[in-house]
Amino acid sequence: MAAFLRHASTSPQSRASLVALRRSFATGSSPHIAKPRLNPFQARSLVSSSGAIGGFDEMVAANSRKYYMIGGKGGVGKTSCAASLAVKFANHGHPTIVVSTDPAHSLSDSFAQDLTGGVPIPVEGVDAPLYALEVNPEKSREEFRTASKKNNGGGIKDLMDSMGLGAMVDQLGDLKLDELLDTPPPGLDEAISISKVMQFVESPEYSNFTRVVFDTAPTGHTLRLLSLPDFLDASLGKMMKLKEKLASATAAIKSVFGKQEEQKDVSDKLDQLRERMRKVRDLFHDPDMMEFIIVTIPAVMAISESSRLCASLRKESVPVQRLIVNQVLPQTVSECKFCSVRSKDQLRALDMIKTDPELAQLSVVEAPLFDAEIRGVPALKFMGNMIWK
Numbered sequence: 210m211a212a213f214l215r216h217a218s219t220s221p222q223s224r225a226s227l228v229a230l231r232r233s234f235a236t237g238s239s240p241h242i243a244k245p246r247l248n249p250f251q252a253r254s255l256v257s258s259s260g261a262i263g264g265f266d267e268m269v270a271a272n273s274r275k276y277y278m279i280g281g282k283g284g285v286g287k288t289s290c291a292a293s294l295a296v297k298f299a300n301h302g303h304p305t306i307v308v309s310t311d312p313a314h315s316l317s318d319s320f321a322q323d324l325t326g327g328v329p330i331p332v333e334g335v336d337a338p339l340y341a342l343e344v345n346p347e348k349s350r351e352e353f354r355t356a357s358k359k360n361n362g363g364g365i366k367d368l369m370d371s372m373g374l375g376a377m378v379d380q381l382g383d384l385k386l387d388e389l390l391d392t393p394p395p396g397l398d399e400a401i402s403i404s405k406v407m408q409f410v411e412s413p414e415y416s417n418f419t420r421v422v423f424d425t426a427p428t429g430h431t432l433r434l435l436s437l438p439d440f441l442d443a444s445l446g447k448m449m450k451l452k453e454k455l456a457s458a459t460a461a462i463k464s465v466f467g468k469q470e471e472q473k474d475v476s477d478k479l480d481q482l483r484e485r486m487r488k489v490r491d492l493f494h495d496p497d498m499m500e501f502i503i504v505t506i507p508a509v510m511a512i513s514e515s516s517r518l519c520a521s522l523r524k525e526s527v528p529v530q531r532l533i534v535n536q537v538l539p540q541t542v543s544e545c546k547f548c549s550v551r552s553k554d555q556l557r558a559l560d561m562i563k564t565d566p567e568l569a570q571l572s573v574v575e576a577p578l579f580d581a582e583i584r585g586v587p588a589l590k591f592m593g594n595m596i597w598k
């Protein structure tokens with residue numbers, strides 16, 4: 210907390226905020242840093258146009274497992290929002306795991322705790338169990354690749370070549386096996402990361418988690434991630450067919466080459482990966498289990514990108530209904546010209562949301578720009594109480 214408070218500025222308004230913050234951390238109550246702007250969106254966040262979008266009460270209500278993906282443009286506050294939501298879930302009794310699939314992880318920084326290492330690590334200072342995991346895509350990919358390369362490091366294609374089945378590879382050249390396994394297209398890392406997460410989530414050791422929060426990578430990566438399960442399912446499907454063709458050929462020549470065990474290992478891994486991809490794909494489309502929450506800031510570029518993200522999510526049938534507008538300047542009377550110009554700029558950007566064909570349909574919640582960096586559980590708890598209502 211001391212580190213958190215040390216970063217605050219020393220203006221009279223900030224000093225008042227610090228007093229409020231200190232009191233809040235001491236008592237666990239919700240202080241006011243500055244009066245948040247009264248806006249038409251906050252009302253809408255409680256009663257949606259359809260009447261169907263609830264607030265945090267609804268998010269916390271069900272005991273069955275729910276997944277939340279937090280995404281948006283780089284630097285808008287995705288990690289802070291994801292971490293604050295996870296803290297709030299845990300403090301409402303939900304065993305929760307928060308997972309970063311962003312290759313440039315900042316979950317450790319957000320929790321002010323070392324969460325590297327690719328395994329879930331308990332977060333201290335919350336009521337119910339809260340674990341955080343920074344997925345290591347390179348490590349996950351390596352595991353899969355190793356299994357696919359047991360034939361003297363040659364990969365599936367070389368395995369087939371070594372069996373004298375190179376001609377079959379030529380027939381199936383469009384599979385681009387080497388490309389898929391050795392130089393993965395952008396986003397494959399994330400898809401494998403998600404499959405890794407599913408592995409954690411499926412294992413009995415972690416079966417008690419009732420809330421899973423994903424801190425996703427910036428928009429482009431996330432969109433690839435969302436479309437990849439379909440792509441991989443199809444690609445792996447082709448590979449499985451290839452495997453079946455191979456099975457009979459392998460049986461005939463196994464006495465010569467004795468490779469069956471290794472090929473079976475590869476096949477099993479492909480089977481598992483395909484099964485996980487299907488689960489991820491189903492999960493992405495299930496409104497009872499999953500919600501994608503877009504985070505943006507009140508700036509034209511960020512809002513334009515959020516609108517495109519929202520359109521893509523809808524196109525992919527991913528459930529999306531909430532928009533967090535983070536870092537909104539408090540509307541206070543100030544002699545600071547810079548602040549009032551920025552504030553007017555933000556208001557214009559906020560107006561864009563009302564008329565944007567995609568974003569206007571969402572339930573919008575504004576989160577203020579705090580005068581201190583959000584780091585550590587107490588700060589995240591404070592932020593969560595401001596956003597998740």
Ligand SMILES: Nc1ncnc2c1ncn2[C@@H]1O[C@H](COP(=O)(O)OP(=O)(O)OP(=O)(O)O)[C@@H](O)[C@H]1O
Pocket residue numbers: 282283284285286287288289290311313314315427535536537576577578579580581582583584
């Ligand atoms: N409402 C806020 N008020 C003040 N600081 C904030 C707020 N939201 C986020 N920050 C700060 O902004 C910085 C970036 O936040 P964060 O890491 O959550 O963004 P991100 O979208 O996850 O970034 P990246 O795309 O780089 O992963 C952090 O220093 C965080 O503490």
